[in-house]
Amino acid sequence: QHGRVKIKTTAQQEEEKRKEREKKLKIYVAARDACFSKRNEGIWDDEALQLTQQLLSSNPDFATLWNYRREILMHLETVKDKDEVQKIYEAELSFTESCLKVNPKSYGSWHHRGWVSARLPRPDWARELTLCDRCLSLDDRNFHCWDYRRMVVKMSGVPVDQELAFTDRLIGSNFSNYSSWHYRSTLLPLLHPESPDPPPHLLLKPIPIGSLVQNAFFTDPNDQSAWFYYRWLLGRAEREEMISCVYVNRDEERVAVAFSRPVNSVGLFLVLDGQPQRVEWRSVHPRFKQSPVWICNLPPGTISDITNERNLTVHWTEKHTHRDCALYTGRTESWCRDSATDQELFRSELSVEKTSVLQSELQSVKQLQELEPLNKWCLLTIILLMRALDPLGYEQEMLAHFRTLKEVDSMRSAYYSDLCSKFMIENTILKMEYAEVRVFSISDKNLTTLCHLDQLLLVTHINLSSNHLQRLPPQFAMLQCLEVLEADNNAIENLEGVYHLPKLEEVLLKNNSILKLVVYLQTLASCPKLKRLDLRGNPVTQTANVESELAELLPSVTDLLL
């Protein structure tokens, strides 16, 4: 009928759409096949550029076509003059820009643009930076764009402080911009290349970084970005791999070497009075292929004569380093060690300047904590700041904060208990260092886990009683000098780590959870000097015949308390 608009039914619309798609598909396939055949024939012409342009506009992930386009452009470089090439590549930049508008995350598009920028006779890096600015304003987490920006900055020599100012602007407008924080973290070390240790990001003058971060978490205390970044700020430089202790003992003719981190024994050599020794290194427990502590035995009679002074050197060829240790006349044992404080094991040394910066940070975060008492990030950051400033001085406050933290974030209370245990162990090691004794005493401190056992190589007496420990793990075997182990009143059921401890005489395990002792008899039997074993108050004492079994399997134990 005239004058009336015909309304199409859904079925008709569907059919029309299908026909439309099919038509477009046909065009696409025809163009693609045309490209392939041109390429196979080695044709590099304008039509090829046109065809690839059409296809790449629809499918910028078509790597093959980007390759073909580059072949064509490289060919054109050889037949056109510089100005023409400049024009061609500028057109190319426009093209990639339109591709990026459609899909700003296409690897192919970014890669091609980078390729073009590097080849332009007269590159315009300012324009490239502007492109990055625009792209980041649309999506500040686009890592393709961040990566491209780094390349542009590098190629054009943009100064670091200018880029830092850029991150200031981004963060100022949006604290959630984790990528900006991250970019900052890569820029700061560039600003202070002469001070790798302590970490340069602690040197904050003249950039008032503290205030920027503070603004971030005062504005939104639940936003992850600033807190993670902050944790990095408080971090320490990586410890280099080195030998931290060499211990020698005439009685067992044994040498123990401790490293700053787990290593394998490749390249470890022993030299005695200038003579290389044939020894076999073993880790403290068969479970460890990598270990911070390695042991070997010298052939019998090598160093047993106490009237001779011996000079030992341990060489570690992997890191081209060595450690000397002199074994003096009349001395049964000797060692050479960096102290935990010297090694800055647990925290960086802070200058007066940094200390005052961190102190004011601590005040700020404490203020925030008063406003946001349920925010776990605050509490955790306060603890970390205290650890950085004065681990021993803040010990009591730290324990109080951990108690609050466990209430506020109760799902992770086990994690916090373990973390607190770690910090208490660090403090005990520091106290032991200052007192210059070989006794490690950490009883009644709610310990749920053991760590830093590699620092306890020289310890002769350890007191772990009245804690919440469930096991003495394989790492415990690093206590190579241990004579007395006190661990009453815990929940210990696993004794794996009481393994080949050559000097161990007393093991006190009253009121624990030991049941399957048979499993650990072999480990206990590997300690040749074990004389006293206190197992009172353990479920195993209810087992029939336990006393006679133990007497039979551990004959050297003369003092057995059940």
Added chain:
Amino acid sequence: HLCFSFSSCLDASRPWLCFWILHSLELLQEPIPAAVASDVCQFLARCQSPTGGFAGGPGQHAHLAPTYAAVNALCIIGTDEAYNVIDREKLLDFLWSVKQPDGSFVMHVGGEVDVRSAYCAASVASLTNILTPKLFENTTNWILSCQNWEGGLSGVPGLEAHGGYTFCGTAALVILGKEHMLDLKALLRWVVSRQMRFEGGFQGRCNKLVDGCYSFWQAGLLPLLHRALYKEGESELSQQRWMFEQQALQEYILLCCQNPTGGLLDKPGKSRDFYHTCYCLSGLSIAQHFGNMDNHYEVILGKEENRLAPTHPVYNICPEKVAQALQHFLRMPVPEVMLNFAPNKGQRFCKGSLTFS
């Protein structure tokens, strides 16, 4: 003019479609009819480049991503016909052609570098038994340089830690036997912080939104870390659970990531696609199954029929298919590199067309 909505055009990703679909079906324990399997084999054979490796489609250039997908798809099919599609000698040539002197690999000749390439290369090389130490010289150190202060790994050194790249780097190191060289504790802390407290799913990077596909890329790291830490002598590992909240992840996937007409997706409001279907299901499988053949512990949320087949945490195909493929290819000798390459520039001359780095 050709402007479709080709925003997700997969014409250069067709082996991926084979893998995503075949893997989803094997997780759902849905058998593949022999005719379909054979068709797939023949199609993938057409995607194989005459110079080695697989491309996004017939006639295209070889690229490490579709190479990874094609080899995985063929191993899922697991017939002799499937295994025989792979030209091992040419595949090795292709890997050498994309190898860089600094240990990294470009994704394709003339393409970009990032840590995905190391994983794709290590995966196909190990499955088809063409792996030699020389091929991966310096690769370990390059991958390690991608681990940053956050604990995760970035695509290239200097960028933010990202779930997809972290998985690729870590799995590649596991294949090369060097995972212990990572700072495993830092990596563990980073990845567990990526599980979202409300959603239960995982985010790809700090302070981004949850996405169903990270159910595999991120959660899949926990089995790798579990094994790596165990090998390091870590004594406090669970014998029943991975170190992420398995039930919460299953809830996110089942309750938020399903399309009522079938298929899975990123998050509510997004449309379904085969990529998300594959990786949501892979993540669901990881969340359901703890352990290995000797010690297996299941947590199935909802009905029993929700149970999926277990997946191999390194290759992301079913463990039996990994074993079967290894058994098949280990009987063959490792091919020697035939042509004389300068492996650094990947320069090759072939039939009048110039490829370049």
